[in-house]
Amino acid sequence: MKTEKFKIIQFIRELILMIDKEMDNFPKKDIELKNRIRINSYDILEMAYEANSVLDIEYKKLTLQKMIAKIKIVDFLLNLSYDKQIINIKKYYKFGDKMDDIIKYATGWLKSF
Numbered sequence: 001m002k003t004e005k006f007k008i009i010q011f012i013r014e015l016i017l018m019i020d021k022e023m024d025n026f027p028k029k030d031i032e033l034k035n036r037i038r039i040n041s042y043d044i045l046e047m048a049y050e051a052n053s054v055l056d057i058e059y060k061k062l063t064l065q066k067m068i069a070k071i072k073i074v075d076f077l078l079n080l081s082y083d084k085q086i087i088n089i090k091k092y093y094k095f096g097d098k099m100d101d102i103i104k105y106a107t108g109w110l111k112s113f
Helices: 002-022 028-053 057-083 089-111
Strands: none
Touching: 002 028, 002 089, 028 057, 028 089, 057 089
């Protein structure tokens, strides 16, 4: 299970790097959307580290549930970016694949308790 915990953190780090790289051409009028995507993705990383380090199982479960909710928020924001034609379908699917991996590992981690 330890490998899974670190694997999920690696997926989150890769998502953050993708967001930083792929979001360079955001229009100024939608800069708040870009900032929310970035902030929420950093929050996901923070929650993963927190869940990995706390010993209280109930708090760990709650943190993982919040992390999954944050991932869904990032997905919504990226979908909004696609709807506004800020990112193309290829980028949207690329982000979606990475988030699917994160959710898969997070739910697996959650079910392990």
